[in-house]
Amino acid sequence: MANKQQNSIAIVAEKLVKKYGEGVLAVDGIDLSIRANTIYALLGPNGAGKTTTVNMLTTLFEPTGGSASVLGFDVVRQANDVRRNIGVTFQEMVLDEELTGRQVLDYHGRLYKLETAERKKKTEELLAIIELQEAADRMVKTYSGGMKRRLELVRGLMTEPKVLFLDEPTSGLDPQNRASIWQYIRSLREKGDLTLLLTTHYMEEAEELADIVGIIDHGRLVVEGTPRELIDKMGADTIRLAGTGDSDRYLKELQALPFVQSSVDTGGLIQIGVDSGNHRLPEVVTLATKNNFKIEDISVAKPSLGDVFLKYTGRQLRDK
């Protein structure tokens, strides 16, 4: 069975394409191969195609081209097998506001044909985890944004899915809610037997949670790796500088220096990955002067995933 053979790979996408109508190529040939029991974070600017990718993997709509499978089940031909095994939290709120929190979980369980006793048990257990017992019999419309989001997150877990998709699970939440959701996600992973694909704009979220990060832009996967790998590729330190002059020539000369590991101009801000920032600063400045590049601002920092993100996706707004 396909299911057995690919046991160690939970999510596969091959040359996945989605076109909306005639014009918009939202996903432009994405390949993914996500190992079981890992947390994979899909990063990308607004409009990069994250939600569209997730929607195809969760069988919400069919790809225009390519193929994908979850747990070995094809998302088009075996959509129902996929659906039985996944939990999904959508980017925007999808909650029936005129039900109580407890009813939301209960009806969800019924749709998946859980027995009454099991539904009850699971509902109480999940309500306790998200600290929503007191509000459980109030209408969802009386909940705060954080309460709603926590409820949505655990709804996806009523059915003990093997693969969980979370589209921007913590967007718009306060630090308390975010921390509690992170902790919850980590605890899920520790329990084992759960693969998690999440999308996010928050670099620290990806850094905190993800085993593997994939950055997508314009519907394509531009880079993939563990957060550590990606950050290390940037160099040990990052020198950031802004100034005026012929930045192209300056950049070219910089790249020729042996200690420069990466350098990129993200529209006015030049980022240079070097082995040691404090030591190399003078040389970088000297080279600028030699090239008539006038530095106006300069700083040294440890690179972060945010630097990786900007390096691969640039600074331009995507959803113009």
Add this chain to the structure above:
Amino acid sequence: MSAALTLWNKHLTKLIARKEEAFGTLFQPILWIVLFGTGMAAVIGAESPDAKNAYITFMVPGIIALTAMTGAIEGGLTLLFERLQGIIKEYLVSPIPRPSILFGNALSTVSKSLAQASIILGVGLLMGAQFIGLDPLGWLGGLVLIIALGLGFAGIGLAVASKASSPGGYHMLIFMLTLPLLFLSNALYPIVSLPTWMQIGARVNPVSYGVDGLRQTLFDSGSSLAGGEFLPLWLCFVVVSVFAALGMILAYSSFKKSVK
């Protein structure tokens, strides 16, 4: 089937929680029959108690059709909101058969219609409508007709709700489709009193068959007004069943396109 029942249960739970709407659902048919019935009886000059009772008897099935229609419009609206608010996505990524999303909705629409129909029949009785008495076959036939009429209307509502992109657009379209079905029929006035072109319309309209069927199954059959003949009862059942089936098919084909 179990998914459809779950959604049916959920819709009715929500309806009961919305107290004003639940109350309105039950009260609205009373208003129709009391106000419209009394008014129309006066307009057509049914002054003697007998003539008035005859008109009420005539009109009660028409009001049942009318409430089935309004109920179906609301049912479609439920689907439309679930679509627009994205709630339908929860269903679409779950392993339930897609038609059950529609079927659950149609079930709640029909249950509401049945509750409303019982109220209408009760109030009609108080106002002098002449029922068949205890004829089980008649009541069973009436039940089948009300359900089938409800399914047909529900199908139209769901088909439009699958296409519409806003509540405003939905209402425009749905009224264009359903108003002629109601008023170009024998539901509220006898066919024979209509101008010829309307008579033709009423004769090809499934609602006329549903309503005339009800008149024959539930009521004392002396009650065809103005010397009009009833449409043949067997034909009423055939036409209304086809109406129900077509409604559901239309809804499903429209819905399938919307969730691609």
